[in-house]
Every structure is written in C-alpha cells, then in structure tokens.
Amino acid sequence: MCFKNHPGVHCNAQMTTAILHKYAEPDAEGMSQLRQAITSMNMSARAYDRILKVARTIADLDASVTVRSPHIMEAIAYRNLDRSNYFNL
Numbered sequence: 001m002c003f004k005n006h007p008g009v010h011c012n013a014q015m016t017t018a019i020l021h022k023y024a025e026p027d028a029e030g031m032s033q034l035r036q037a038i039t040s041m042n043m044s045a046r047a048y049d050r051i052l053k054v055a056r057t058i059a060d061l062d063a064s065v066t067v068r069s070p071h072i073m074e075a076i077a078y079r080n081l082d083r084s085n086y087f088n089l
Helices: 017-023 026-038 044-062 069-083
Strands: none
Touching: 017 044, 026 044, 026 069, 044 069
16 A cells, blocks of 8 residues: 555555545444444453554455455454453463
8 A cells, every 4th residue: 555645654554534535444244243243342442443454454464455344343353352361360
C-alpha cells in the first residue's frame, strides 16, 4: 500500500478513519461480521478502527486489493485474544 498522497502516514497503523474508509472498507459479508462482532463484544469505535487496520494488513499479506471476510474474521480473532485473559493464566 502506498500512502504518498497522505503526508505523515507510512504504514497501516497510522491510517486515519478517513483513510481507512478509502483503503480498508471490507466487503459486504466482512462488514456484516464486523458489525456483529462490535455489537456482541461491546467494542468501541476505536476497536472498530483497530480491527480494520489489522484486517488491511492481513489483506496486504494475502496480496488482496480488498479487505474480505476472512481478513476481518482473523483480525477479530486477534482482537479477541488481546481482550481476553489468555496471557494471564
């Protein structure tokens, strides 16, 4: 992904919400899954943006131009691990 038209943005983690809508908008199925996860897990708008950034990175690694449902699901899984007590056993 090239951010040459966005000064100060050099990686997916630095994308603003506006840039996210341009480069990381998921397909219809992915958007539906993301909305369901946000609602069921009681996540914030910040979490929504973070999931999209991770999903965009996963899509990049998959050489996908678009963010698809599997990318969203993997990003949600990572977010769920981050929120759990998985590492506090």
